[in-house]
Amino acid sequence: MKSPLVIYWSRRDFRLRDNEALLEAITYSKTKNIPFLPLFILEEYMTQGEEFGYSSQYMIAEAIPSFAKQFTRFAVVHYKGAGYFDLLSKKYNLYIFVNDDVYPDFNTQIKKLERNNIQVHVYKDRVTVKKDTETGSGNLYSVFTPFKNAVWNEFVRSAPLPKADASSCTHISKNEFESLPHSISPTDIKKLCDKEPMVHIGKHTLKIPHKPNLSIWYTNEEDALNHFKSFIKKDGISGYKEKRDSLEEDTVGSGQTSKMSVALAWGFVSARTLVHEIQKHFDDAFEISTQDEEHNEGALCYISELIWREFYGYLLFNHPELMHTEFQKKFRGTISWVKDDIALVRFKAWIMGETGYPIVDAAMKQLAETGWMHNRARMIVASVLTKNFGVDWRWGQEYFRAMLIDLDEASNNGGWQWGASVGADPKPIRIFNAELQAESHDKTGAYREKWLGQDGFMQRPLSAPIIDHKIAREEALERYNLKHVKPRDF
Ligand SMILES: Cc1cc2nc3c(=O)[nH]c(=O)nc-3n(C[C@H](O)[C@H](O)[C@H](O)COP(=O)(O)OP(=O)(O)OC[C@H]3O[C@@H](n4cnc5c(N)ncnc54)[C@H](O)[C@@H]3O)c2cc1C
Structure with missing residues (x-):
């Protein structure tokens, strides 16, 4: 006979305040008098260094032990993925509580569990407003401002939930806890997450050449x-x-x-x-x-x-397909990105901060050294990679996925599609002029100086941009089949 078990499946929600799945799991456990177990699955891909960059490896190694400490028992298991619950369901009747995500893989995992008759309760989390918000004519929004106006009040009225407290729940016994299959100690995550990350771009796989200093970040x-x-x-x-x-x-x-x-x-x-x-x-x-x-x-x-x-x-x-394809249908498969060998050379210069555009190089160094980049800088480097260098936006998206300490698949994808002018909220194509951008947003040069060093910044005019902006601009319009358009210089 299987015993019941309430699981709070912790994913990217390492908090006690305003955590609906956690609160509901605790309430269920208490009202039904069923043991409560918070659990994190350290999925195999996270420890294989393939797509899980230094920043993500660092963050889970730091954040999970400190979150886990707040519970009487918190399990960390090292397994392929959510299939772990199939394994656990051989011994327990599971009641799983989890906060949702918008990354397509999340829904695939949930559907699989449901198909296997495992009870999963999913709570709204990544998006605060209704995910099916529609326009007056019953369509989904594709432009930001009307969307913002439609959801504003719902957003500001959504009050946070109280802090969760699992101390009065019952728990599985120490023996049972220790014999959970594939269980590891939260502090072992660091040992498992020490792989050199890779980035897959087109048909290439590159080692990530930078290891940022992440100790500057809060982790709880x-x-x-x-x-x-x-x-x-x-x-x-x-x-x-x-x-x-x-x-x-x-x-x-x-x-x-x-x-x-x-x-x-x-x-x-x-x-x-x-x-x-x-x-x-x-x-x-x-x-x-x-x-x-x-x-x-x-x-x-x-x-x-x-x-x-x-x-x-x-x-x-x-639109889960957006991870791989353009929001604007007219750009799907129609942009002639530069040839693969040229793209690779330019891409490498871009990730190394050696493009000859000081503002781009400074921004890429900020990312390489801190795992983070200012929003304005993200917009500039995305525009330069895609427009000036003619490199597919998906390459930039992949590199950011591997580097960012704040990686959010939806915002990263949205930011890249915006930067490449292929996304929702369509505006006429924007081709950022890196020099003008530097003049308006780094007037004193303090940002360039900080990341390139005084010498580097002063020497910059000696190494010209790998592609002249004027030429790049013409080429970009051709590539996008927009030769007739006269974009404003930003
Ligand atoms: C190419 C590109 C990739 C990006 N990738 C990510 C990513 O992986 N993760 C991520 O969180 N943001 C991403 N952004 C959005 C934005 O750059 C960051 O959210 C912002 O720089 C974070 O700094 P902050 O918290 O100090 O922002 P603040 O200016 O203090 O803004 C407050 C919050 O508002 C939200 N926000 C601000 N600007 C944006 C924006 N343009 N799009 C979406 N949300 C925004 C963020 O949650 C941010 O924390 C990306 C933008 C671009 C152009």
Whole structure:
């Protein structure tokens, strides 16, 4: 006879506050008097160094032990994937509680479990608003501003849930816990996650040449939340609208953007919690109906950025094919990217920060050294890789997947499709002029100086860009079959 077991399947949601799956699992366990077990599956791909970059390896090795410490028993198992529950269901009647994700693989795993008659309860998490939000004519949104207007109130009204406390749940016995198949200690994750990551681009596989210094990042809920609170206190939100786009401001202290993408990507905090902290600080609900009243501009702008994150999550959930293909159908298979051997040379120069465009090189060094890059810089390097160098946006997406400490598949995909001008929210093709971008967003050169070093920055004019911008611009229009279009220089 199988015994019942309530599982909180922890994925990228290492927090006690506003964690619906965790709260529901605890409630179920208590009301039915069934033992409770929080569990993380260290999936094999995470330890094979194939696509799981240094940043992701580092983060799970740091975040899981510190999250696990807050529970009486927290299991970490090393297994292929969610198939682990099939194994466990031989001994237990499982009741699994999990927060959702918009990455297509998540739904495949859930469907498999359901097919095998395993009870799984999935809770809304990655996207706060309704994932099936429709326009007045019953279609899905594809443009940001109307989407934002439609979901704004729902977003700001979604109050965070209370902090979870599993201390009064019953647990499986120590013996049972220790004999869970494929169980490892949370601290063993570090030993297993020490592989040299690779990036697969087109038919090539490249070793990642950089190992960022990731010790600069917070790795748990308390530190992430404190980071945000001090960002608010230091007027980070009030000054956000003017300063968010400035690369030179990014060199001051811990920067003029919140650096909450890491917390959101790993689930140390929820978007609802961030909104709630802003509402508390300004004593304002920020509802759309009152937007003609006085509101803090910085706060409105910050909430709007959080809704960009919602938008990309919504798009990927509803269009899982976007991981591999363009949102705009007219660009599917129609862009003539440069030949493979040329692309490879340019791509390598790009990842090494040796393109000859100082702003691009500085940004690529920031990524290589910290696992993170400022949003403006991400837009510039994405535009240069795809437009100036004619390299397929999927290559850039893959490299970012391997490098980013804040990797969020939906935002990364959305950012790349935007950068390549093939995504939703279509605008006329934007071909960023890297020099003009540097002049407007790094006026004093502080950002370039920081990442290239004074000497590197001063020497830059000596090594010309590997492709002249004017030529690149013409070539890009041809490649996109847009020779008739006259894009504005950004
Ligand atoms: C090519 C490219 C790839 C990107 N990849 C990722 C990624 O993997 N993970 C990720 O979280 N963001 C990604 N972004 C979006 C953005 O660059 C980061 O969210 C932002 O730089 C994070 O810094 P911050 O937390 O200090 O942002 P803040 O300016 O403080 O913004 C607050 C929050 O709003 C959200 N946000 C801000 N800008 C955007 C945006 N353009 N798109 C979506 N959400 C946004 C983020 O959650 C961010 O933490 C990408 C953008 C581009 C152009």
